Amino acid sequence: xxxxxxxxxxxxxxxAVCVFWRKGYEGxxxxxxxxATGVERPALYSAFGNKEKLFRQALAHYYEHYLDYFPAxxxxxxxxxxxxxxxxxxxxxxxxxxxxxxxLYVHGALAGSDDAExxxxxLINARTxxxxxxxxxxxxxxxxxxxxxxxxxxxxxxFVMAVLHGMAVQAKAGFSRDMLEAVAExxxxxxxxxxxxxxx
Amino acid sequence: xxxxxxxxxxxxxxxAVCVFWRKGYEGxxxxxxxxATGVERPALYSAFGNKEKLFRQALAHYYEHYLDYFPAxxxxxxxxxxxxxxxxxxxxxxxxxxxxxxxLYVHGALAGSDDAExxxxxLINARTxxxxxxxxxxxxxxxxxxxxxxxxxxxxxxFVMAVLHGMAVQAKAGFSRDMLEAVAExxxxxxxxxxxxxxx
DNA sequence: GCTTTTTTATAACAGTTGATATTAAAAGGG
DNA sequence: CCCTTTTAATATCAACTGTTATAAAAAAGC
Numbered sequence: 001x002x003x004x005x006x007x008x009x010x011x012x013x014x015x016a017v018c019v020f021w022r023k024g025y026e027g028x029x030x031x032x033x034x035x036a037t038g039v040e041r042p043a044l045y046s047a048f049g050n051k052e053k054l055f056r057q058a059l060a061h062y063y064e065h066y067l068d069y070f071p072a073x074x075x076x077x078x079x080x081x082x083x084x085x086x087x088x089x090x091x092x093x094x095x096x097x098x099x100x101x102x103x104l105y106v107h108g109a110l111a112g113s114d115d116a117e118x119x120x121x122x123l124i125n126a127r128t129x130x131x132x133x134x135x136x137x138x139x140x141x142x143x144x145x146x147x148x149x150x151x152x153x154x155x156x157x158x159f160v161m162a163v164l165h166g167m168a169v170q171a172k173a174g175f176s177r178d179m180l181e182a183v184a185e186x187x188x189x190x191x192x193x194x195x196x197x198x199x200x
Numbered sequence: 201x202x203x204x205x206x207x208x209x210x211x212x213x214x215x216a217v218c219v220f221w222r223k224g225y226e227g228x229x230x231x232x233x234x235x236a237t238g239v240e241r242p243a244l245y246s247a248f249g250n251k252e253k254l255f256r257q258a259l260a261h262y263y264e265h266y267l268d269y270f271p272a273x274x275x276x277x278x279x280x281x282x283x284x285x286x287x288x289x290x291x292x293x294x295x296x297x298x299x300x301x302x303x304l305y306v307h308g309a310l311a312g313s314d315d316a317e318x319x320x321x322x323l324i325n326a327r328t329x330x331x332x333x334x335x336x337x338x339x340x341x342x343x344x345x346x347x348x349x350x351x352x353x354x355x356x357x358x359f360v361m362a363v364l365h366g367m368a369v370q371a372k373a374g375f376s377r378d379m380l381e382a383v384a385e386x387x388x389x390x391x392x393x394x395x396x397x398x399x400x
Numbered sequence: 401g402c403t404t405t406t407t408t409a410t411a412a413c414a415g416t417t418g419a420t421a422t423t424a425a426a427a428g429g430g
Numbered sequence: 431c432c433c434t435t436t437t438a439a440t441a442t443c444a445a446c447t448g449t450t451a452t453a454a455a456a457a458a459g460c
Contacts, residue, residue: 001458002406024311027226030448040409042450051448107310110372111224111302124373155382158370162383165369166362172310173324179358186359190390201428202436230418240439242420247437251418 009047012037013061020058021100025051025109025119055108055119059126062104066093074133079141080191082134083160087184090164094171094180102172105130106165131161148192156192163187209247212237213261220258221300225251225309225319255308255319259326262304266293274333279341280391282334283360287384290364294371294380302372305330306365331361348392356392363387 015037019028030041030051037044048054073085094102105126109119138153147153167180215237219228230241230251237244248254273285294302305326309319338353347353367380 001404003408003456003458005407006456022311023313027312027316029313029446031446041448042410043408045449046407102311106369107307110307110310110369111222112227113223113229116227127373152382155379155386158375158379159363159383159386162366162370162387163359163362164366166364166366169306169310169365169369170358170362173327175358179355182352182355183359183362186355187362187387201434203426203428203438205437206426229416231416241418242440243438245419 005047007037007039007043010061012039012044012047013058014065016054017058017062017065017104018097018100020055020108021062021102021104024107024112025055026112026116052119056122059104059108059122063126067105069093070130071133074137079138079146080188082137082141083191084184084188086134086160086164087167087187088181090167091171091177091180091184094168095175095177101174103164103168106168107172127161127165131157134160151192160187205247207237207239207243210261212239212244212247213258214265216254217258217262217265217304218297218300220255220308221262221297221302221304224307224312225255226312226316252319256322259304259308259322263326267305269293270330271333274337279338279346280388282337282341283391284384284388286334286360286364287367287387288381290367291371291377291380291384294368295375295377301374303364303368306368307372327361327365331357334360351392360387 016033019032019036023032030044033039033044033054034041039047044054048057069089070086073082073089076082076085090103105123109116109123112120135153135157138147138151138156141147142149142151142153147156163183167175167183170183171180216233219232219236223232230244233239233244233254234241239247244254248257269289270286273282273289276282276285290303305323309316309323312320335353335357338347338351338356341347342349342351342353347356363383367375367383370383371380
């Protein structure tokens with residue numbers, strides 16, 4: 001019983017994602033959020049908790065609805081395809097929406113006041129998890145002969161992630177999709193080759 | 201005539217750089233600044249103007265005192281040495297001070313409220329200038345036979361900058377200098393070679 | 401149709417933000 | 431030694447921050 005909610009939670013969450021994506025965690029105020037979602041302040045609090053909890057839910061929404069290509073990329077047959085998929089899909093996502101370029105995981109909370117440290121840690125952990133899963137995927141590729149036995153998979157994963165992060169920074173600076181794809185190609189230009197039939 | 205200033209402007213500017221470096225433009229409050237510099241609020245205003253002007257002067261100070269290796273790198277004889285110098289010196293700078301990792305030019309103002317857009321543009325322009333000078337340096341290398349005639353110098357410069365930016369993000373996440381150097385080596389692992397005697 | 405329950409909307413909360421008015425203090429010139 | 435000029439320090443400004451009481455409105459059960 002009781003009154004029914006007048007807004008769709010997932011829809012509001014998507015609007016919140018858009019604002020956080022553009023302005024970051026601390027750069028987004030509740031005035032921004034009510035404006036973007038069309039929902040009054042107390043309703044946001046009752047539905048999502050405080051700002052930190054709202055951001056964490058927005059982050060989960062972002063991962064499911066926009067970063068779904070990341071786990072999908074790991075399923076591809078070769079390490080080169082994995083890396084290429086990540087790089088090119090990121091180039092596309094980072095430039096897809098003119099009003100919110102780049103990546104929420106990168107500039108959602110890079111620097112800021114001490115109050116936001118918990119959010120910064122959450123983003124760092126999320127990126128660390130992504131890098132770890134990429135490293136594990138490269139380890140598998142090494143065992144499969146897709147990558148040389150001499151490959152340092154941790155370094156290779158860190159390198160790919162570094163390029164992804166750098167592309168996000170450049171996207172926020174207004175780089176075109178073509179330019180980011182050129183960066184991606186350069187990163188892939190000398191991908192190490194293994195001794196398996198898969199690698200060629 | 202008149203009373204003498206009780207603080208050294210350059211010293212205070214360096215303290216301001218440290219705070220901005222760690223917390224970014226909007227994440228830094230005047231309370232932080234007075235605490236770090238030991239100078240009261242009105243004195244900061246009379247000496248540097250408002251917050252935006254103070255940040256711009258801090259940015260110039262940062263460039264002169266910490267980013268001096270950037271123009272120096274461009275003077276090196278080969279494009280590979282230029283890139284290597286930039287990458288490894290950045291890995292060092294980004295991890296030199298445990299209390300302020302990463303790069304002020306990257307996370308000084310990536311995302312934030314609309315009030316900070318002028319500062320964001322200033323940082324974007326600064327990074328764009330650096331990338332342009334790097335591209336010009338690669339163009340010269342191409343003419344000298346240090347890089348293949350097929351080289352897309354704009355893409356190559358954008359790639360190096362992307363790795364630098366990505367390393368800054370990773371440094372802020374706590375990456376060690378060794379890890380960043382591994383990323384740098386990976387980026388350099390397949391540097392294009394020209395046909396001049398300089399390139400080998 | 402009243403009661404209960406949940407959701408809205410208005411208004412206000414204390415704390416902090418960047419920026420100053422004001423007053424006291426110090427330095428140098430005549 | 432006074433007078434002018436510049437700086438320093440205390441206090442304060444309005445505007446905004448995230449967060450909540452409080453009251454009005456709507457939906458469902460008995």
